[in-house]
Amino acid sequence: MKQFAIASILLLATTVAARSEDCPVAPDHSADVSGVIAQIQQAENEQAARALNNQLWELWTDAPDESAQAVLDRGMTRRNAWDLLGAIEDFDKLITYCPSYAEGYNQRAFAHYLRQDFQAALPDLDKAIELSPNHVAAISGRALTLLGLQRVDEAREALSQALELNPWLSERHLMAPGGPLAPPGEDI
Template sequence: MKQITYAAILLITSTTAHADECPVAPDHSADVSGVIAQIQQAENEQAARLLSNQLWEFWTDAPDESAQAVLDRGMTRRNAWDLLGAIEDFNKLVAYCPSYAEGYNQRAFAHYLRQDFQAALPDLDKAIELSPNHVAAISGRALTLLGLQRIDEAREALNQALELNPWLSERHLLAPGGPLAPPGEDI
């Protein structure tokens, strides 16, 4: 049993160093677009939230078992607030699977939680480049830009996310008096 565990760890460690060995991530773009269309037609926030949870099933479907193991471990570490450990895992994932959007999105989230907004922003940009309808990355970009006090860009990013999902909880940031309220409505 110890040999199998050691072999699995060796496989994950050795494959993370070779980006050319990562298979192409599953193409869930049609599924994501379908769920987004349903969200846009949702009658209330609760219905939209249930649909939004389905998006995570697609986004977190890693290209292979090795990538999935590293993603899952990184997310577990992040949830336990071991942010540096999570970033270490997401670094391995991005190195192994540079065309897998969720590796960048998860690393950005860990950086965001550390309030390292400068480090989070390029990862969010890359995640969105790889997955243009990644609502969570787009709204995360808005929050990161807000953290950087780049208000106009944050407002623009949040509006882009709300076009995809008008029920996002972050929408309150655009309300009168909110930090991203349109000029003239911020008082």
């Protein structure tokens, strides 16, 4: 029985490794992302920044291949329909198949966040940011998650980092006087 369990674990590990080797490298959009962020930083108003932000989402959600794109799209559709467990299941599959694709982690974190499972969301956000350091949505999501965990100073720091990249984020109001992330002394 013990040998069967060990063999099953080895088979599963081999299958996961083989599957992740099948995923091509995600398209490198880092230069395009940096260019769009530079445009956002120069935007004259929130509406102009929002249109540019949509371009970022197009880049971030450009999956490595058609299979990964289908799973990502299905997971996002399920999340939008509030089938959060189904979405997490799809994002688990995407991460297993494409472990170096940042958006899989970001989307799974968002589903966990919506379930208010902040502990589960945080490692996924950290991984998304590790893979895509200028992923503004993951950085601001990290700030919201840290706020959900009542780690206010860390949340403030993360949101400041996100706002350096995109000063038009709607979350900027959290740092306004009276907001939950207002700098100390400005929260009253």
